[in-house]
Amino acid sequence: MQTVVVAPGEPERFWNRTPFRSYLFNAFSLLLPSGEQFVIRAMEGAAAHLPEGAPLKAEVAQFVREERAHQRAHRLYNAQLARQGYNAVALEARMEGAVQGLEQALDWRERLALAAALEYLTALVSRQALRGGGWLVHDASRQSNLWRWHCEEEVAHHGVALRLLREVGQVSYGRRLGLYVLASLILLRDVACHTWDFFRTDRAQGRLGWLAGVRSVADFGLRHGAGLARMAVGWLGYGLPLGRLAPPAHADLRADVAGIQVRLLQAQDIPRLLVLEHKKWNDGQAASAEAMAQRMAAHPRLCMGAFCPDTGEALASLFLKPISEEQLQRARTWADCAEIGGQGGSQPSRDLFGISLSSISPQGVEAIFAFFFPRALKAGWRQVYLGSPVPGLARWRQMEPHAPVESYVYATHRGAPLDPQLRYYWKKGFKTIVACRADYFPHPESLDYGVVLRGRIPLSSLAPLWRHMPLPWLRGMERCLARML
Ligand SMILES: CC(C)(COP(=O)(O)OP(=O)(O)OC[C@H]1O[C@@H](n2cnc3c(N)ncnc32)[C@H](O)[C@@H]1OP(=O)(O)O)[C@@H](O)C(=O)NCCC(=O)NCCS
Ligand SMILES: [Fe+2]
Ligand SMILES: [Fe+2]
Structure with missing residues (x-):
């Protein structure tokens, strides 16, 4: 050597x-x-x-x-x-x-x-x-x-x-x-x-x-x-x-799940993504066109969207980025985690951070997940972290003014988290709470708290095997993988 x-x-x-x-x-x-x-x-x-x-x-x-x-x-x-x-x-x-x-x-x-x-x-x-x-x-x-x-x-x-x-x-x-x-x-x-x-x-x-x-x-x-x-x-x-x-035609980078078209995002998708973004986030929370363009340029294979095939309307979007253990430990806020280029100088990682998920269609989210998992396996990604709001916190606080926030964040009902959004992610496989952080992002219903969650990409421990498997075979496993979450 x-x-x-x-x-x-x-x-x-x-x-x-x-x-x-x-x-x-x-x-x-x-x-x-x-x-x-x-x-x-x-x-x-x-x-x-x-x-x-x-x-x-x-x-x-x-x-x-x-x-x-x-x-x-x-x-x-x-x-x-x-x-x-x-x-x-x-x-x-x-x-x-x-x-x-x-x-x-x-x-x-x-x-x-x-x-x-x-x-x-x-x-x-x-x-x-x-x-x-x-x-x-x-x-x-x-x-x-x-x-x-x-x-x-x-x-x-x-x-x-x-x-x-x-x-x-x-x-x-x-x-x-x-x-x-x-x-x-x-x-x-x-x-x-x-x-x-x-x-x-x-x-x-x-x-x-x-x-x-x-x-x-x-x-x-x-x-x-x-x-x-x-x-x-x-x-x-x-x-x-x-x-x-000449090989036969095939749309390798697109997937049609339940009639929804999923694809990697490109700059020309930004106007439609902004419409979706402003339906789900307020002005202080919504990402700007520049932020979206920056995410796409830095990690083009980690930004994807689900679109209605008839109208072209954006139904759901998911932006991810690689994150190192060190960056995750250091980050106090969502902005620290989501910062593009913030991984410089640290060890390469096999983990991702979900910068944002926005959706007006549960099927759109399902289609994105089904699109992403085979590709994530092939690329060797292992775990996904994300910062979730806890939208039930403000209401809970009115009833429990003195209890620590953690007692709400960790509270469960029939085995699943009490908070509706933590429950949503729990059902999608994000079952581990890594941290509960104050002043994480502006979100009044969550009293600006954020909960960092971790989900493992199913079957990712067999990474060396997937890397050698052709993508079309892995795509055949899409539905199966989505169900394993
Ligand atoms: C979270 C989100 C992506 C889920 O989208 P979706 O898959 O289309 O699913 P829905 O919006 O229909 O929500 C599904 C379930 O999760 C629950 N849920 C998810 N987020 C919630 C929230 N912020 N407040 C209350 N309930 C929520 C809903 O109660 C719903 O439960 P139900 O099926 O019993 O009605 C979408 O609501 C969204 O874009 N929210 C705003 C942005 C956001 O908070 N993103 C995640 C942080 S990065
Ligand atoms: Fe080419
Ligand atoms: Fe090329």
Whole structure:
């Protein structure tokens, strides 16, 4: 095992276990905003040739939404690289120039074929990254979270580009393979250039020497030989006929439970989420659009919503974030727990904090839980904490002016908590009271008290098993899991 030189105060520089593995993903990130822009334009241009009302049109629209979200996330990621002293701005600008050149040199069918090839290659790398013990460290760091989200979406949606190519963009077999080789060479060259540039920066700034750099590359070659061989086989797979290559359509990131559509939230959902938020919280309590956008940007896979498929109305929303034991211990108020980016510097954790749950439909909440559990198992989350109001407290206090608050919080009726909201969460599996805190959040019926509750994600102790199980199998267990709560 090699030693990694990490300057004090910079815990995230070599976030992916070794410098080389971190460089590799950072190198991809630099080419993503403009690369994805190329893919988006190629897909949108080609989709215009689809007949009106073709189901593939809706798939392309969803694909484009996902790519735009990736772009936004990677722009922030790259800005962070620039702040760390890497040459990110210049390298990104070079990529943008190269992409413009390609767009001018190719016609729309060729652009689509190149986009499909890039998508195929991205999915190939993504599968490798998601594999347990693979190229990507699976922990609670921001980079790991972002990459797991992005890679899962790439694996799920690359087929849209292949299907569009099959439907409207037929180029000859030779041209399709030619453009595929071109895409592979572009990726290889750019990733190698960026990796080299990162190394030069770290060497110049005395963070990494030649020996450690070479060791880090050798370590990757030795450990991931089998993965590289698998990639080589997958790479050759593009030679198959297009009909065999394009996987069938499936909406992997959405689930329809009892006719309710659940999905990961995106910025364009905010206006509808605000309507829901103001139905359930007063002005002092409701989250602002900025707060919602910040939660989504920081933890895109931990913000989800249930929507009415007919009207698009938001029925329920759930915002979560990773939280460390230390942050939880330190936090006095809801705002301390919910603070985005408050985990910095501490140990990665397997625990989540429920920032907020809002609902006007019990079925919406059920649908969100059913959507979330298989994904939580796959991601390896173990426990969820949340801060609940105790809305019966003010009324109880009038009858019991001198008794300690705890005697109400812990009071039960037929085994279940007396307070209606604690009972609500108790029925949903949040059975452990971790703390009862005064001045937790503004909530008059609760006299501003909050109760921190903990629930274990069912079956999460078998985490290593779930990580290797395909998501569709876990999704098959959705209802079962929801019932186990
Ligand atoms: C808590 C909440 C998410 C539950 O939504 P839901 O799943 O759609 O369920 P309902 O609102 O129909 O409530 C279900 C049950 O829980 C009880 N309950 C939940 N929250 C309650 C509260 N604040 N006051 C009184 N009862 C409450 C209800 O009495 C109801 O019981 P019933 O079925 O016997 O009538 C929703 O009421 C809400 O958004 N509340 C405001 C925001 C909030 O407090 N969020 C949680 C803190 S992060
Ligand atoms: Fe993407
Ligand atoms: Fe993609």
